[in-house]
Amino acid sequence: MNITSILKIKMKKHNVEEKPPVKKHGGARPGTGGAMPGAGRPAFVPTDYERKQVEAMSGYGLPIDQIAILVREGIHEETLRKHFHKELIYGKAKANGQVGKTLFQKVMDGDTTAAIWWTKTQMRWKEVQAHEITGKDGAAIEVKGLDVSKLSTEVLAQIMIAKDAANGK
Numbered sequence: 489m490n491i492t493s494i495l496k497i498k499m500k501k502h503n504v505e506e507k508p509p510v511k512k513h514g515g516a517r518p519g520t521g522g523a524m525p526g527a528g529r530p531a532f533v534p535t536d537y538e539r540k541q542v543e544a545m546s547g548y549g550l551p552i553d554q555i556a557i558l559v560r561e562g563i564h565e566e567t568l569r570k571h572f573h574k575e576l577i578y579g580k581a582k583a584n585g586q587v588g589k590t591l592f593q594k595v596m597d598g599d600t601t602a603a604i605w606w607t608k609t610q611m612r613w614k615e616v617q618a619h620e621i622t623g624k625d626g627a628a629i630e631v632k633g634l635d636v637s638k639l640s641t642e643v644l645a646q647i648m649i650a651k652d653a654a655n656g657k
Contacts, residue, residue, distance in 0.1 A: 531576065532571060534572060539572065539575050540574040541558070542559065542579065543575040543576075543578055543579035543582075545579065545585030546576045546577075546579030546580050547582055548579075552569070553565055555568060555576075559572075579593075592606075
């Protein structure tokens with residue numbers, strides 16, 4: 489007779505019922521169970537309305553944290569990025585396209601301000617201003633009390649060459 493048979497006989501003698509085996513759901517440690525079916529928050533599934541809403545808000549220039557607050561009763565920024573990645577990109581691109589189209593049309597219609605802005609941002613043109621500083625009546629600025637005693641011979645030679653070049657020698 490094995491030990492299992494002996495235990496069953498003793499359980500019958502003392503009117504103890506045998507318990508059915510417990511099914512384990514495979515937790516991190518034996519006997520810890522695991523997630524119960526239906527437990528936890530349901531998976532986030534965006535609606536078509538929410539997709540349009542996020543795309544529009546992205547196009548209007550709202551930052552991600554503010555868009556996340558306005559979806560449903562507020563969602564996490566990572567949830568927004570995960571489920572609305574395309575809408576965030578498309579919204580901004582569509583808005584930039586419309587603004588660019590409007591600006592271009594203004595330039596074509598002769599709007600000088602729009603044309604200047606276009607040349608500076610799109611054509612990389614820039615205004616250059618040269619400032620020349622002179623002394624009294626346009627004369628050279630006189631520097632008094634310049635101590636060159638601590639300069640090396642090499643630096644002094646470079647200064648002399650630069651001075652001669654400026655004077656056309």
